[in-house]
Amino acid sequence: MKENLLVIDADYTLVENRGMVRLFCKNEKGETILVQDSNFEPYFYAMPKEGKIYELKKKIEELDTKNIETEILKVEIVEKNWQGERTKLIKITIDNPRRIPDVRDLIKDWEEVEETYEYAISFYRRYLIDKQIEPMNWIEVEGEEVKADEYEVDKIINATSVKPIKLEKEVNFKILAFDTEWVEENGKSKLIMLSVASNDGFKKVLTHHELKMSQVEAVKDEKELIERFLEIVREKDPDFLCSYNGDQFDIPKLKDRASELKISLKLGRDNSPVHVVRRGRISSARTKGRVHIDLFDFIDHILSASMRSEVLTLDEVAQELLGVGKKEMKYKEMVEIWSKKEQMERLAEYSLFDSELTLKLSELILPQIFALSKLVGNLPFDSCRNTYSQLVEAFLMRRAFVDNILIPNQPKQEEIERRRLQPAYKGAIVIEPTRGLHENILVFDFRSMYPSIIVTHNISPETFNCEHRECKEKNKVPGTKYHFCIKTKGFIPKQVENLIEKRKKIKEQMKKLEKDSEEYKRLDNFSFAIKTISNASYGYTNYFGARWYCRECSQSAAAWGRFYISKVIEMAKKEKFKVIYSDTDSCFATIS
Template structure:
């Protein structure tokens, strides 16, 4: 037996069966830059039973037999259920698949009250129980193995321990992309690029081979060659854009059609598609597959101004460059002409963008993985609520708390159908232009309320604080304990403390260093989890769901924003708008704003804190269609000339570019020049250009995403009609696809006249004037008395006098 030891950074984890027993595999990279896999056969699956524990119950549970399998052993343990110490039976079984079987065998017993922790994946359970954190370092000792695995080292471990080590090893990252055409839905090219400078485009049929283009006999040979390149380049991470829902599905389907093995893994296994709600994730054993689109859709998208989350738009925002410009028609023409260089350039650019985006995305995924304690593969595909839940699950284990069960379908539906509770307080803004506006907002309002008022399911309506006015929720009949710290408030407080520590460290580190970037990504990961905690209480699928907790947090939020408004009014300053956690107040200058801020913060309890964001020279708050000011619809001009816009078409994805650009110009002219007349003139000039056919097609395209299957749409809206046309032409359209279309001239409904952007030959100017440009402009100009008739017919003049508030 050859002994071995290694220090490695954990990149992934799974398990396999050996002699009918589960063996955990830890995939990683050593401090010497070598690939490694560690086997651990010493972990046993289990679940808990809550019951009146008697010798008879223990004996009968121990004797249950299913398909020749018996329970390994049981233990009597004490854990907390929502903070209350409770005796439980811990039931150990041989295989992970046995957990649900033996749970089913005991759940209907009259003496069994509940079963717990039977639905947690075995490998996730292992990470939690062993205290191991992905993308952190461990030291292993054990027997060196000779296995048919594509790794530099294989160790059967008998000792695994965490070690302190900053950063992570240098990793090989490979990006890829595929191109298809409508003819037989054929894959015509696969591009590959890695962070060592390797680049290659694979295609098939006729054509000359060049340095970067390799021409194979057919589609089958091209797929096999791609798999061969991946195995030879031996990446630690494989990245792409929308690879879960498109590229890997297409490659796997084609490999099956050609009856060829499609092996990218390090253990010789094929891709496994793990079901996650309505979509699946492509898992490759031994290599971390990150679909950049998944992470952007679930997490990063809310921070982007990009209106659609295509590779082109996201790359333009994050990288400052986009895709090569080619339409579907251009690709098909190039393929028919065998213009392989043109196809290769287009396809390779997609891999290049994915690779460059990965430099931005991977560090963020890694830091979230460290905070949550689950693998980058899983974390990159989680929603905000799922991230919070897995953090709570790990912390529950550490606090000896039982993890509540995932709610059943009927319970989730019941929660979804519950009537909405009152959310944040909104004082509608006074329409028109205002000057000298100070913007304040509460720092992490809902998390800080959760901590300050100890809002957690197990602290609700405690006996010890009954009747204490300080514990009571404003306007509600319930209260929360002031004496015993709640499970979730404790975790949120730890997160806020951790983020403050990281931000303090950042102050003493040079901004352009790798360490600064690491600290930034870590604090951002903590921020994501902190700010998602309130939504988790109200998430119908939550294990720690509590409608009372969610509505109590909202009630405290309304209380505090009203309280600050009252303080402002007592000072004689004008509150022009308040919404949930933000306040817009007229202040003389920054010093005045900061003095007010100091007085407010001295009056706030616990960790509550109001922040002063900035002073703005002017701001527009516009009316809604009902005549009252619209919620969250404003534009601000700061003293440096920068414009901040919220709620207008400029930041929405369902309007054509011409509408957004026109509205943007209207806002700019009114804020900077104070001239609604000039703004109207700009709108009229745009209308004239539309009627003369002088607007580029690119500015007429409307983008709408398919949010469900086509058959589920009751009304045939323009984007649904276009999606059907694309499918009829052989295009691969599915839920999540972004539909690009133009409204053309002619007869019939708008939906009938909607055409795919690449096929539209003309446009209907009157549609764009009356349904896009004029409505977008009036979102702003209506605040100054303008109507559609004034813009389309002329000739009304207005002054800003009376619209300015000082």
Template sequence: MDIDDSQEGILLFGILENGKCEKFIDSSYRPYFFVLPIDKKKAIKEIEEIVKKNSLPVTEITEDRRILHGEEKEFIKIYAKRHQDMQKIRDAIKVLEEKRGGSGSIIDEFEYQISAYRTYLAEKGLSCLNWFEIETKGNQIKSIKKVEIPPPKLKILAFDMEVLEVQRGTPSIVMISVFGEGLSKVITYQEAKYTVDSNVVNDEKELIKSFLEIVQDYDPDIIAGYNTDLYDMPILRERAKQLKVDISILSRDNSGITLSKRARFTTARLIGRVHIDIFNFVFNILSPMLQSEQLTLKNVSHELLGDTKLDMEYEDILQAWDKGHELDKLARYCLKDSELVYELTKMLLPDIEELTKITGQSLFDTSRMPYSQLVEWYYIKKSKQQNRVIPNQPKFDEIKERQKATYEGGFVKEPEVGLHKGIVVVDFASLYPSIIATYNISIETLNCSCCKDNGYKIPEFPYWFCKNKKGFESQAIEELLIERLKLKKELKKLDPLSHEYILLDTKQRALKTIINASYGYYAYPASRWYSKECAESITALGRYWIKEVLKKAEQKGFHAIYGDTDSAFLKIGDKKEEIKQFIKEINQSLPGLMRLDLEDFYVKGLFVPREAGGVAKKRYALLDENGRLKIRGLEIVRRDLCRYARQTQQEILKFCLIDENIEGAFKHLNERIKALQENNYDFKDLVVYEQLSKPISEYKLISPHVIAAKKLIEKGIPVGEGSVIGYIIQKGSGSISERAYPVELADASKIDINYYIENQVIPTAMRILRIFKKEHTLF
């Protein structure tokens, strides 16, 4: 189901049982918003006068009882003729607010800014990706209800474009590839001996037309790409406009590509189909779990699929097109990108679909939501189910004030620097969410009048939470926690390779995503459910319980070498059974849904000091019983250093942690430095990759990758927000940033080797080697 609210009523696109796509209109939706009055009768009278005087498109004014922050209140419900009229009506009546110098008959207005289709989905309790039984009269929906059967298989078409400045200053599309089930094709307008299925046309105009014909014939439900919101879709729309090509058929309602920008986010919408930019989901949701240097299609595909792009730099592509050689390589390169996008979409779509069901929103929106929005829309869906009024988003000034607020986070026991053996790591399962559920943490239960003497007391603060009435956020998160626990119990009974296991595992991962974002949403400055008090209560309880675990572990003879927020690193030697009994005893003492888990046993662990003395949080490497390394906070997993420096550190880590050969580690560092000095290295290993997170014009601090990007633009090479810039540092005068050259324009003979030795290789290596006290001399 896809949705468009451009007509009177809600326009729904859906797949019938026979696989055909149809559209229907649900005219039952009536746009409305709420007004919270001080004096209800006076407010209604004054609102009616304003409506009449200004000829406002109001169809009805009614009274309604709704819950706001736990209290049932009397509201005025104002219905508008069209959804887009609500802001105008609200602006006219807000003069009645006392804070604006009005008569003081109303306090505030709610739900006037939420889009029509999102309100419709939340209010109806519908969710995309479900089957619905509908009764219709013509194309008008008379009734609609959800049917619990598996959703249909959606038809996916992935695409990729190669764009070059054929004419100075004008980006042109020279090749488009498409990939789907039973479809693998490249469209271009230069003749060559292509080894892939190709369609050679006369020019760029025909290339775009040919692409549109394929889309029309294939009729996909999902069109997928990588960074297509910011790059491919805007370029496609602009080139089609300049070449006078009608691209309306990309959408099933013939509206073409709809671009919209909110803050720094741009989206490209197709009505009747779902455009999924898989980069958004990777960036918003997966990036914290990935080891990739940069979130490029190449890196992400390699990590998730075990497959990767074909090697071809921008200069190679430009040369291939200009000189008409290696065009087959370019075609294979372009087609491979579409294939990778298709495989990534197939892999990640089940997770996106489950999140879509939990939030109750559209597949298009959910695939682009960061953690905060996933929680917000889950709460909005629950609010509609419970007859609650949705709190307003904070105004800009309020967000700025919230950004100034600080409070203490999780407890950290500084690690004991050095090499340790016989380690176990224990951690709380979803610590902060389980605290929210267990201690009834909610805005409406904070410092309630009924529990001042016997509520859930918060250590270190004059706060308590109600024990008599369940809070909104607490209940909402508890439901997800309980559902996930049930799924995890079911998973233990199933074969991990079975289809049922894969389905349930996908569901529990989606639940975990929203569960773990719930605490952060309290502290998110733009949150509708913001509460500094709730956030600091959660961290206070988290500090209390991790300290309790560390204290009780010491009492049992397990030496705590490190503790961080929800985890304890204990030195236990070979006392594996004793630690299991310890965890069992702790869990018997924990309240509610709180639970301590055994994460893993580790043969050795190396804890690293910070640069200016002392020790560092989350900077360690562990070796498990299967010989696998778990690394946190070291440069090996950082994305802003060259591969040569990271590889050096990783090899030194193995010398120290696995072999315990410190002399060998120093010797290896000397050899790596010598190799650089003797030009015995691969040029590509010195490239640093960084991503442009915003347009070039918005950067205030001019860092190396921004300077390198500007040099690309000067040469007519298109880059912008989302582009990954590879650069090296060359010899010369000026700052390091000024000496940054994009890899496409770099001169290998001018690389500043001393920069790499002194600023990258030695500092990253010594992060580990300074642990060991012996005197060693570097080459």
């Protein structure tokens, strides 16, 4: 059978010691399809020391891997671009993706090995990169349909072929927003209410107290409340389960309470319990095939930079983005209402309205998350949680594969700490505003200043301080001893230039469309995604955890930024304008 499908989630599992990628998809009818692909093989690279390539290849071919329960399938000599040079490497392909680190450990300290690369890219991500599959975009799948007994899906396809296709079709996703209310009783957290709101109009408040409200369902106790929530999730079968701060609050608390009550919090489409990953004080809650979107994370990491709200509570954010805030209720009031069992309807309305606000925010923000996923190749689960630099890196990793560039390794912890200790470099020029009320103001603003600087001056780690005298003379960074090559296009400038050109074309298309049309909204979201990544590329090279780290690149972009804005200020003053304010990429002047 052959079918066109849209990918919303992915992971992998092991079947007979081989990796099997699972793609959770939707078809054009809105059915949920699971694609299982066992045809992709995991690999990594070893860079040989000079003159040792054939010796290293033979040694790897003879390597005994029985003790680590894997088999080396192929050992090949390949060429990749590394730091601007064509470089020969050994590509090592094995059967079990979980054994890549073990095979790497066996060879990394050999005298013939300079370094190993691309060993820490998760298997399903490797699959998406190599096949150039974009989450939230379409693929064509060929294969055999099998029974779907173990999964909450309409169909399972064992794939023989999976490839990306261009298809401009929309899917009506099922969204379920939820919110929980807790009080402290005898030193323990107690779940007193859980509300849900779906984009099909379904609304429900679960609580263990009878109320005369059509949307309230009474249950016996906390155990029954959690079990009923799981039933609703199965019945409504949402593609996206949305929360506001669910990663840090609702889901960890629900999971812990469910565990105490001997309930498995199975929210995934593979019937697996929710997986809460904790990294220090930060956690993320993953549900397989039914994507948990935490809106707070996305707003905190991405949208907050352009928002007025300084405190990112649901109330503040909803007021700014939707024009309506939460219903008023302090925690003390909630405790009092619950203990006295008076005004319980007010508490139920408060809880349900939180879910309704979360749903409305989801409908507003999800298209932006989806657009970023398409552009950078991340799953929506990751796109809503990533920082600017993590999104840029995901984008660069995909483009590196296309350009046959070896992906640098993530820095080790000691290297990250070393980078953190570097002194801050000089940033943008800021002229404090002249006090008073001004009129006849002229505003000069650079469009995409830093992305344009990166492209114009070819700022990239591999073009930094090349040996060419011409480059030293013609592309020297103002006020520094740095320069960048002008003879070979850098990897990062190439990608940023493509983004700038793509956004220009989108803006031209948008001019021909009605602003309330679906196509205009789709293009506007994609324009937002492109702008987000191109603007963030400036700071990425100074990100402590960056694979393509080069502090001098960010420092140089800032220096050129100061140079250009200084030129504008100088020109304005020369023409008798009075500069009253300047910040980073803009200048305000009054006409004398």
